[in-house]
Amino acid sequence: xxxxxxxxxxxxxxxxxxxxxxxxxxxxxxxxxxxxxxxxxxxxxxxxxxxxxxxxxxxxxxxxxxxxxxxxxxxxxxxxxxxxxxxxxxxxxxxxxxxxxxxxxxxxxxxxxxxxxxxxxxxxxxxxxxxxxxxxxxxxxxxxxxxxxxxxxxxxxxxxxxxxxxxxxxxxxxxxxxxxxxxxxxxxxxxxxxxxxxxxxxxxxxxxxxxxxxxxxxxxxxxxxxxxxxxxxxxxxxxxxxxxx
Amino acid sequence: xxxxxxxxxxxxxxxxxxxxxxxxxxxxxxxxxxxxxxxxxxxxxxxxxxxxxxxxxxxxxxxxxxxxxxxxxxxxxxxxxxxxxxxxxxxxxxxxxxxxxxxxxxxxxxxxxxxxxxxxxxxxxxxxxxxxxxxxxxxxxxxxxxxxxxxxxxxxxxxxxxxxxxxxxxxxxxxxxxxxxxxxxxxxxxxxxxxxxxxxxxxxxxxxxxxxxxxxxxxxxxxxxxxxxxxxxxxxxxxxxxxxx
Numbered sequence: 498x499x500x501x502x503x504x505x506x507x508x509x510x511x512x513x514x515x516x517x518x519x520x521x522x523x524x525x526x527x528x529x530x531x532x533x534x535x536x537x538x539x540x541x542x543x544x545x546x547x548x549x550x551x552x553x554x555x556x557x558x559x560x561x562x563x564x565x566x567x568x569x570x571x572x573x574x575x576x577x578x579x580x581x582x583x584x585x586x587x588x589x590x591x592x593x594x595x596x597x598x599x600x601x602x603x604x605x606x607x608x609x610x611x612x613x614x615x616x617x618x619x620x621x622x623x624x625x626x627x628x629x630x631x632x633x634x635x636x637x638x639x640x641x642x643x644x645x646x647x648x649x650x651x652x653x654x655x656x657x658x659x660x661x662x663x664x665x666x667x668x669x670x671x672x673x674x675x676x677x678x679x680x681x682x683x684x685x686x687x688x689x690x691x692x693x694x695x696x697x698x699x700x701x702x703x704x705x706x707x708x709x710x711x712x713x714x715x716x717x718x719x720x721x722x723x724x725x726x727x728x729x730x731x732x733x734x735x736x737x738x739x740x741x742x
Numbered sequence: 743x744x745x746x747x748x749x750x751x752x753x754x755x756x757x758x759x760x761x762x763x764x765x766x767x768x769x770x771x772x773x774x775x776x777x778x779x780x781x782x783x784x785x786x787x788x789x790x791x792x793x794x795x796x797x798x799x800x801x802x803x804x805x806x807x808x809x810x811x812x813x814x815x816x817x818x819x820x821x822x823x824x825x826x827x828x829x830x831x832x833x834x835x836x837x838x839x840x841x842x843x844x845x846x847x848x849x850x851x852x853x854x855x856x857x858x859x860x861x862x863x864x865x866x867x868x869x870x871x872x873x874x875x876x877x878x879x880x881x882x883x884x885x886x887x888x889x890x891x892x893x894x895x896x897x898x899x900x901x902x903x904x905x906x907x908x909x910x911x912x913x914x915x916x917x918x919x920x921x922x923x924x925x926x927x928x929x930x931x932x933x934x935x936x937x938x939x940x941x942x943x944x945x946x947x948x949x950x951x952x953x954x955x956x957x958x959x960x961x962x963x964x965x966x967x968x969x970x971x972x973x974x975x976x977x978x979x980x981x982x983x984x985x986x987x
Contacts, residue, residue: 506783509938509940510940510942510955511770511783512770512780512781512782512783513770513774513780513909513938513957514767514770514771514772514773514774514775514780515774515940515955516942517767518767521785522759522762522763525756525757525758525759526759527759528759529758529759529760530759535757535758535759536757536787537757537784537785537786537787538751538756538757538783538784538785539782539783539784539785540766540782540783540784541782542781542782543940569920569941569943570920570921570924571920571923571924571927571941572924572927572928572931572939572941573939573940573941602919602921606921607921607922608921609920609921609922609924609925610919610921611921612921612924644943644944644945646945646946647945664758674847674855675814675815675816675854676815676847676851676852676853676854676855676856676857677852677854678816679815679816679817679854679857680854682816682817683817686817693754693758694817694818695754695755695760695788695818696814696816696817696818697755697761698814698889699889700889700891700892701891710755710760712758
């Protein structure tokens with residue numbers, strides 16, 4: 498069984514349509530490539546109870562949870578307190594993080610500069626060479642900032658932690674209507690119930706109007722399903738096309 | 743009080759990082775411009791029980807729910823059945839939708855072409871000039887397809903249903919560190935607790951390093967909060983800058 502993950506994007510600016518969420522797109526793509534099955538993405542407001550509820554629910558139903566956003570020093574940065582509340586934990590100043598912040602800021606730093614050292618008291622820290630501030634982890638929840646450049650750098654630094662058997666993907670492109678192939682797809686799934694099979698219509702591409710995606714971690718299983726699908730399509734006089742790259 | 747909305751994006755292709763979700767971005771932006779407060783965006787898999795649970799929870803806690811995806815004729819199109827299950831309703835073939843489909847497809851259509859006429863039995867239909875297929879609505883759940891061009895056309899056709907008093911927005915740009923302004927923001931919120939106030943750090947812009955967003959439906963309230971904020975910033979010797987457009 499693949500490990501499962503939930504991604505929680507914390508930020509009013511996404512919900513109000515002012516900022517486009519880049520982080521869930523990046524994480525979903527990366528995790529898939531690592532062989533992890535992302536089962537849910539949630540975008541929630543900068544609200545303590547919303548964060549606590551979503552984190553608690555996601556943590557109990559997924560192997561990994563990734564949060565993005567809400568870790569700065571201002572009033573709308575409630576992620577650490579929300580995660581602590583999710584687990585009945587307390588927020589405490591972490592000495593290792595305080596040292597990192599004091600090294601980063603000039604000596605005349607103001608007290609709020611240290612707020613990023615306040616994390617759930619039983620949180621773990623993951624450090625890697627080249628990271629001046631560690632990744633904070635509470636239970637199975639990996640806590641990332643909302644700034645995409647920083648999130649991407651930090652995740653890339655620690656991603657090998659999550660690597661699992663890869664997914665294999667085969668795509669089939671058709672000029673057809675989805676109604677024409679619905680029964681064929683059902684039949685393939687009857688024979689290969691563990692196949693991840695997607696069917697996507699396109700209305701603006703000249704070369705094809707359906708993309709089928711077949712995925713599995715088991716290449717033998719995937720190839721057998723692919724062979725059956727092609728057989729059934731040809732029997733229905735439907736011939737896959739090669740899209741222009 | 744603003745009306746609230748949840749957006750539910752249904753589709754394995756988003757969770758597996760193969761397709762970028764354009765629909766929640768479009769809907770969040772549109773709804774905000776209409777004066778509607780989007781409180782949650784969820785991306786969930788093509789799975790009957792996941793759809794039913796998410797729709798039921800979102801419907802009971804928001805004024806409007808918008809779903810995208812999963813409305814075609816293939817095995818992974820489970821939205822109508824998921825929504826019916828959410829409300830203990832049954833899926834039935836709708837005669838008006840069947841007529842629309844028979845008008846769209848050539849006479850030699852196959853039975854699965856008609857599957858898009860199968861909707862929750864108490865669903866309502868919203869038709870507008872220029873739409874060959876109506877928008878299906880079950881309770882407070884507005885059901886849209888996943889293809890962005892079609893979703894956008896349909897939503898634009900019916901958006902006036904949702905129009906409410908607009909939000910007003912003021913932005914303030916600063917060259918500063920968030921730690922420096924944390925107390926000022928707290929103080930403004932103490933005086934204006936209903937202000938929607940966001941603080942966003944930027945690490946790659948030459949002109950500014952913080953964007954503050956102030957929002958309210960009440961312009962007098964917004965302007966008073968804005969004036970107080972500017973006063974407090976100037977007193978701390980922090981001078982707003984004008985970003986290059």
